[in-house]
Amino acid sequence: MVRRNVERRVALVDAAIEVLARDGARGLTFRAVDTEAGVPTGTASNYFPNRDGLLIQAGARVYERLQPDEATIARQRASTPDRETYAMLMREVVGRVSAFRTGYLALLELRLEATRRPELSALLTERVRADIDANVAYHEASGLPGDATAVRLLYLAFNWLIVEQLTLPGVFSEAERDQLVTAAVERIVTP
Known part of the structure; x- marks a missing residue:
């Protein structure tokens, strides 16, 4: 039961x-x-x-x-920690989030609703902060190039790219999206 x-x-x-x-x-x-x-x-x-x-x-x-599944995490950990791997990981993240279209759109609705509901705002703030901190910690432990600021900048850039993909999918093709992700990593992440 x-x-x-x-x-x-x-x-x-x-x-x-x-x-x-x-x-x-x-x-x-x-x-x-x-x-x-x-x-x-x-x-x-x-x-x-x-x-x-x-x-x-x-x-x-x-x-x-x-959240990525265990197989994805294991594959990521086994990869060479360089900018090419970093770009591949970021393309996977953007692709995974974009594939859960309804989830991300629901999250956008929740963020808007959080502006009127303090308890929801507190929950989302705590959750997003924890997610960013976990991403920074994972990055630092992985040996990938770049620092915590690069992780945060990519987080901000890719969140808007995902919004664009989900709300106005005709703005960028999937190939353009992948090129933008690679370019963002190359320009933001220093070796």
Whole structure:
């Protein structure tokens, strides 16, 4: 029974991500989540105390789903720590995030909603800060060229590139996106 409850909670949060991406924060209702998840009306309200709780869970789940799998991490660690590898890793990150279109769009909705909800703002601020710190720590441990500032600059540049890809995909082709990632690494990351 506990496993089923956990699976249903995850399915409801994943449904909330889809609703956020499609309908925005204003469209996120318990009924919309129930419909998206294909569960009886009232199910989401049994799992989440209020809409804020659902928003917070959706924000946390997006980050869970964006994490690379163990095979990807192992492959990255086995690579030569140079700028070419760095560019390849960044192309993979941009590609992975862009592939989870609804998750990133939901995250953008959550960021906008966080401007009006202090608890959500605190959660996202903590999560993003932890993510940046983890990226800097991983970078420093990996032996890749560049410093913490380069990691932060690439984070900022690639976040907007991802927004561009997801909201206006005709602006840059996938090949142009990859060229921009490589150029950003070459210009920002010093050997």
